[in-house]
Amino acid sequence: xxKNFFLKVVNVKKYFPVxxxxxxxxxxxxxxxxxxSFSIRRGGTLGIxxxxxxxxxxxxxxxxxxxxxxxxxxxxxxxxxFDLDKHELRKLRPKMQMIFQDPMAxxxxxxxxxxxLTQVFKLHTSLSxxxxxxxxxxxxxxxxxxxxxxxxxxxxxxxxxxxxxxxxIARAIALNPKLLIxxxxxxxxxxxxxxxxxxxxxxxxxxxxxxxxxxxxxxxxALIKSMCKDTLVMYSGRMVEFGETDSIIKSPLxxxxxxxxxxxxxxxxxxxxxxxxxxxxxxxxxxINPPPGCHFHPRCPYVMERCKVEVPQYFQVEDRLVSCxxxxxx
Amino acid sequence: MKLxxxxxxxxxxxxxxxxxxxxxxxSLEISRGEALAIxxxxxxxxxxxxxxxxxxLPDNARILGGSIWLYPEKVDLTKxxxxxxxxxxxxxxxxxxxxxxxxLNPVMKVGDQIAESIVYHQNCSLKEAKEKVLExxxxxxxxxxxxxxxxxxxxxxxxxxxxxxxSIAISCNPELLIxxxxxxxxxxTVQAEVLELLRxxxxxxxxxxxxxxxxxxxxxxxxxxxxxxxxxxxxELADVYNxxxxxxxxxxxxxxxxxxxxxxxxxxxxxIGGSIPDLINPPSGCRFHPRCPYMFEKCRxxxxxxxxxxxxxYVACWLMx
Amino acid sequence: MSSLIPFIIKKLxxxxxxxxxxxxxxxxxxxMAPGDPTFILVGEVGDEEFIKTARARLGLDKPLHExxxxxxxxxxxxDLGYSYLRSEPVAKLIVDRIPATLLLVLTxxxxxxxxxxxxxxxxxxxxxxxxxxxxxxxxFGISIPYFWLGQxxxxxxxxRLGIFPLGGMVTVGRSYxxxxxxxxxxxxxxxxxxxxxxxxxxxxxxxxxxxxLEALTQDYIVTARSKGLPESRVIFRHALRNAxxxxxxxxxxxxxxxxxxAILTETVFAWPGMGSLLYDSIRLRDYxxxxxxxxxxxxxxxxxxxIVDLLYGLLDPRIRVR
Ligand SMILES: Nc1ncnc2c1ncn2[C@@H]1O[C@H](COP(=O)(O)OP(=O)(O)O)[C@@H](O)[C@H]1O
Ligand SMILES: Nc1ncnc2c1ncn2[C@@H]1O[C@H](COP(=O)(O)OP(=O)(O)O)[C@@H](O)[C@H]1O
Ligand code: SF4
Ligand SMILES: [Mg+2]
Ligand SMILES: [Mg+2]
Numbered sequence: 003x004x005k006n007f008f009l010k011v012v013n014v015k016k017y018f019p020v021x022x023x024x025x026x027x028x029x030x031x032x033x034x035x036x037x038x039s040f041s042i043r044r045g046g047t048l049g050i051x052x053x054x055x056x057x058x059x060x061x062x063x064x065x066x067x068x069x070x071x072x073x074x075x076x077x078x079x080x081x082x083x084f085d086l087d088k089h090e091l092r093k094l095r096p097k098m099q100m101i102f103q104d105p106m107a108x109x110x111x112x113x114x115x116x117x118x119l120t121q122v123f124k125l126h127t128s129l130s131x132x133x134x135x136x137x138x139x140x141x142x143x144x145x146x147x148x149x150x151x152x153x154x155x156x157x158x159x160x161x162x163x164x165x166x167x168x169x170x171i172a173r174a175i176a177l178n179p180k181l182l183i184x185x186x187x188x189x190x191x192x193x194x195x196x197x198x199x200x201x202x203x204x205x206x207x208x209x210x211x212x213x214x215x216x217x218x219x220x221x222x223x224a225l226i227k228s229m230c231k232d233t234l235v236m237y238s239g240r241m242v243e244f245g246e247t248d249s250i251i252k253s254p255l256x257x258x259x260x261x262x263x264x265x266x267x268x269x270x271x272x273x274x275x276x277x278x279x280x281x282x283x284x285x286x287x288x289x290i291n292p293p294p295g296c297h298f299h300p301r302c303p304y305v306m307e308r309c310k311v312e313v314p315q316y317f318q319v320e321d322r323l324v325s326c327x328x329x330x331x332x
Numbered sequence: 333m334k335l336x337x338x339x340x341x342x343x344x345x346x347x348x349x350x351x352x353x354x355x356x357x358x359s360l361e362i363s364r365g366e367a368l369a370i371x372x373x374x375x376x377x378x379x380x381x382x383x384x385x386x387x388x389l390p391d392n393a394r395i396l397g398g399s400i401w402l403y404p405e406k407v408d409l410t411k412x413x414x415x416x417x418x419x420x421x422x423x424x425x426x427x428x429x430x431x432x433x434x435x436l437n438p439v440m441k442v443g444d445q446i447a448e449s450i451v452y453h454q455n456c457s458l459k460e461a462k463e464k465v466l467e468x469x470x471x472x473x474x475x476x477x478x479x480x481x482x483x484x485x486x487x488x489x490x491x492x493x494x495x496x497x498x499s500i501a502i503s504c505n506p507e508l509l510i511x512x513x514x515x516x517x518x519x520x521t522v523q524a525e526v527l528e529l530l531r532x533x534x535x536x537x538x539x540x541x542x543x544x545x546x547x548x549x550x551x552x553x554x555x556x557x558x559x560x561x562x563x564x565x566x567x568e569l570a571d572v573y574n575x576x577x578x579x580x581x582x583x584x585x586x587x588x589x590x591x592x593x594x595x596x597x598x599x600x601x602x603x604i605g606g607s608i609p610d611l612i613n614p615p616s617g618c619r620f621h622p623r624c625p626y627m628f629e630k631c632r633x634x635x636x637x638x639x640x641x642x643x644x645x646y647v648a649c650w651l652m653x
Numbered sequence: 654m655s656s657l658i659p660f661i662i663k664k665l666x667x668x669x670x671x672x673x674x675x676x677x678x679x680x681x682x683x684x685m686a687p688g689d690p691t692f693i694l695v696g697e698v699g700d701e702e703f704i705k706t707a708r709a710r711l712g713l714d715k716p717l718h719e720x721x722x723x724x725x726x727x728x729x730x731x732d733l734g735y736s737y738l739r740s741e742p743v744a745k746l747i748v749d750r751i752p753a754t755l756l757l758v759l760t761x762x763x764x765x766x767x768x769x770x771x772x773x774x775x776x777x778x779x780x781x782x783x784x785x786x787x788x789x790x791x792x793f794g795i796s797i798p799y800f801w802l803g804q805x806x807x808x809x810x811x812x813r814l815g816i817f818p819l820g821g822m823v824t825v826g827r828s829y830x831x832x833x834x835x836x837x838x839x840x841x842x843x844x845x846x847x848x849x850x851x852x853x854x855x856x857x858x859x860x861x862x863x864x865x866l867e868a869l870t871q872d873y874i875v876t877a878r879s880k881g882l883p884e885s886r887v888i889f890r891h892a893l894r895n896a897x898x899x900x901x902x903x904x905x906x907x908x909x910x911x912x913x914x915a916i917l918t919e920t921v922f923a924w925p926g927m928g929s930l931l932y933d934s935i936r937l938r939d940y941x942x943x944x945x946x947x948x949x950x951x952x953x954x955x956x957x958x959x960i961v962d963l964l965y966g967l968l969d970p971r972i973r974v975r
Binding site for chain 3: 386388414417418419420421422423426427429431434435436437438439440445448449452453484486497500501
């Protein structure tokens with residue numbers, strides 16, 4: 003791995019064909035990820051935020067090539083991941099890891115915690131059995147499952163939701179990945195457990211984040227604020243805004259981002275009842291039949307004629323990218 | 333004006349493993365025009381408490397003690413017959429459930445589902461009821477009301493379905509609206525719309541609202557009074573401003589700090605260790621003691637009562653002594 | 654509903670392989686069964702030469718696969734052949750009998766569905782003694798064989814009590830007209846329908862009960878109760894309406910069982926339908942008629958399934974064809 007590695011995503015698309023019936027092959031697609039580009043350097047933390055169905059999970063899976071892209075390229079470790087053959091991809095796998103929303107579904111129910119974690123080392127390293135055992139104990143300790151001996155022989159269903167997610171995290175960080183994507187890592191958990199897992203992820207980042215790229219996917223921008231320096235806002239398969247998290251939250255530029263931020267409830271009655279609200283209307287469009295032009299135009303309070311026909315490109319506003327014609331003069 | 337008074341309510345579930353002590357000796361009051369939040373993590377007994385008022389609990393639930401008084405006539409809802417209850421459900425108490433997908437009948441047009449309670453409680457013909465449905469939908473700012481009324485639930489978006497649920501609940505101008513996690517299944521922007529709608533309705537119709545949720549954010553925007561539940565008990569009951577400004581119970585403090593917010597000053601989150609106890613064999617003494625950072629000997633042995641701490645403020649914690 | 658026709662055509666296309674399979678299987682089974690129709694026609698000890706010409710006339714001298722190909726090409730042309738025994742076209746023989754069988758089967762189906770759904774719903778709604786006794790009764794109904802049941806009913810109601818006729822479809826020797834004719838047929842219909850319906854009724858009861866119980870655990874039932882609706886409306890309008898979907902499926906898919914039941918019932922009550930025709934034809938090895946009845950039978954079952962598919966869309970808006 004090069005010292006100053008980076009992740010560069012260029013014009014990535016993922017269209018799912020919609021099969022209407024078994025006789026007629028339709029030409030319709032769900033454009034789950036439509037032309038997304040961004041890049042992050044080593045040590046960077048990126049949050050991907052958007053409402054359900056906006057394409058976040060699909061984007062993550064395409065970046066890691068867990069599903070095949072429709073087009074575009076993803077550069078990581080100076081290679082285009084989309085060009086790699088099976089063998090090369092397998093060699094890169096330990097460097098790119100993902101944590102999923104539903105820990106139960108991503109753990110093999112018939113394997114003990116011990117087996118789940120040992121397998122990772124067996125598959126990708128040539129460590130001896132004793133060395134592996136020590137590593138596994140270390141890992142469990144690190145993700146807060148201590149004393150580790152207590153958890154080694156448990157099956158996933160014998161763990162609580164939070165503990166399962168800890169096992170998933172242990173598995174993901176086992177081989178010191180350079181790219182770690184967490185897809186809604188706490189959405190399936192209870193409120194207090196949620197805090198515990200967020201803290202764990204933050205600690206891992208503090209410990210080795212400088213040598214890693216961290217991507218957190220969430221529908222909750224508050225979670226992203228607590229974890230990520232940069233944010234990418236998705237709406238209906240497209241990226242609408244990209245920039246520093248704090249400045250996006252303080253002064254959102256895209257009308258959708260504004261609506262989103264104004265909609266986030268703040269647990270403080272004084273602020274909550276005095277803050278200026280942006281009127282919200284409508285719901286996200288269907289991805290099979292999205293509106294023409296800017297996908298947000300039917301809900302947008304600033305909509306112009308042009309928005310209804312043309313897809314806005316990215317405009318640079320200071321250090322931010324915004325896909326909205328309001329910023330066309332910049 | 334007092335509307336509902338719950339006193340020493342005990343609701344357990346009968347299961348093959350034993351009795352689940354879902355609501356254990358809970359007392360609460362709610363007045364007309366007031367919005368009360370019941371907040372807690374999942375499994376703390378919020379739904380059980382809220383649905384015991386109109387007695388819409390599952391078959392294996394047993395109300396083993398206490399009473400639920402409905403004012404002004406002061407009848408005990410736990411003692412009423414099913415037939416008497418039917419005149420209260422839908423007419424004086426409306427309920428909005430969490431998941432509009434499963435709580436709406438999939439094979440009935442939504443307009444008919446709303447009209448149904450109007451026909452039953454307002455003694456009018458189906459035709460008149462249908463007109464009222466359209467008025468109602470328009471009042472809830474649903475565009476193209478005729479069209480929506482003639483659709484089936486699966487043809488509507490999540491937010492629209494939840495609006496239909498709300499119109500069922502308020503169709504007969506109830507005095508109390510119970511909303512059980514009404515926005516948990518919805519996206520943030522849609523949640524904001526639905527909450528706005530609820531707020532406007534309770535102001536306009538002067539009804540009491542019981543909002544059940546795990547999200548302290550939406551409580552801050554919507555409610556006047558907050559009851560924090562933990563493992564079947566109310567651990568803190570306070571006015572919304574006081575609760576956020578100065579939380580007293582260690583669990584409330586933990587809950588407020590456990591979730592990240594977009595508030596400018598915030599960024600650090602602190603955590604409550606452990607997880608919710610099993611309600612068949614809840615911990616002795618204070619049920620929160622195994623997770624409490626301030627726990628001392630007494631907490632393990634004796635249960636702290638919910639005591640009036642200062643005006644409108646009740647806390648169940650031995651630290652307050 | 655303008656796309657209903659493509660939907661039906663698509664369904665029918667799906668059934669074509671099934672019809673072929675039915676023709677092949679029955680052809681093989683029928684011809685592999687012991688016994689030779691020529692012996693029945695001319696007697697076991699006939700003249701060699703005579704038997705030979707008879708076999709040639711019936712086409713039985715050719716090898717099996719050749720006979721099959723000839724038969725299949727005839728069927729595709731719509732020609733089911735001639736009965737060996739009655740020297741009438743098979744198609745006509747069967748078509749003449751279809752109304753009687755349909756009358757029996759449809760009446761049994763109607764009453765068993767109506768009563769079964771009612772009893773099943775009541776059993777589900779009323780837990781306790783009523784439910785247990787109704788469920789036991791329905792279990793009983795499921796386990797009685799048609800043939801036996803038919804004879805018991807015949808003995809009790811026709812022979813002992815004498816309140817219903819012994820068999821047939823009309824009173825022999827009278828030529829009733831108009832309403833009298835209808836009443837006479839109904840009078841003859843009661844016992845066979847009873848025999849045929851009991852199994853179906855018991856089964857429908859069982860399925861309905863299970864399905865309604867399942868529906869009663871659904872979330873939308875809590876919503877219905879939260880409206881303060883009377884329990885009867887919660888059960889019939891909300892639970893039963895949803896529960897009907899599997900029940901209708903069962904009723905439709907059970908048409909085949911009912912047709913088999915009809916054969917036995919018709920035999921017991923000398924009902925002049927396809928069943929007694931089939932019974933006679935099997936006894937006398939009248940191959941073309943047996944095959945013809947199987948083909949018609951499968952077509953009836955296919956139509957029943959098609960009706961179920963359409964009803965399904967009517968009952969469940971989520972899969973309605975648009
Ligand atoms: N395998 C798939 N086949 C077809 N459509 C899919 C598939 N996976 C996701 N989609 C569709 O792509 C869109 C984006 O989904 P997803 O990436 O899961 O969004 P998010 O993670 O933001 O909720 C959705 O409309 C979803 O239905
Ligand atoms: N029908 C039931 N049978 C048995 N236990 C139940 C039933 N419903 C809920 N419970 C249990 O009762 C407790 C409280 O549940 P609930 O009131 O739904 O909590 P909440 O709404 O706060 O999530 C939980 O432990 C839950 O598992
Ligand atoms: S491009 Fe137009 S419609 Fe889209 S967000 Fe900007 S102003 Fe609104
Ligand atoms: Mg996702
Ligand atoms: Mg609940």
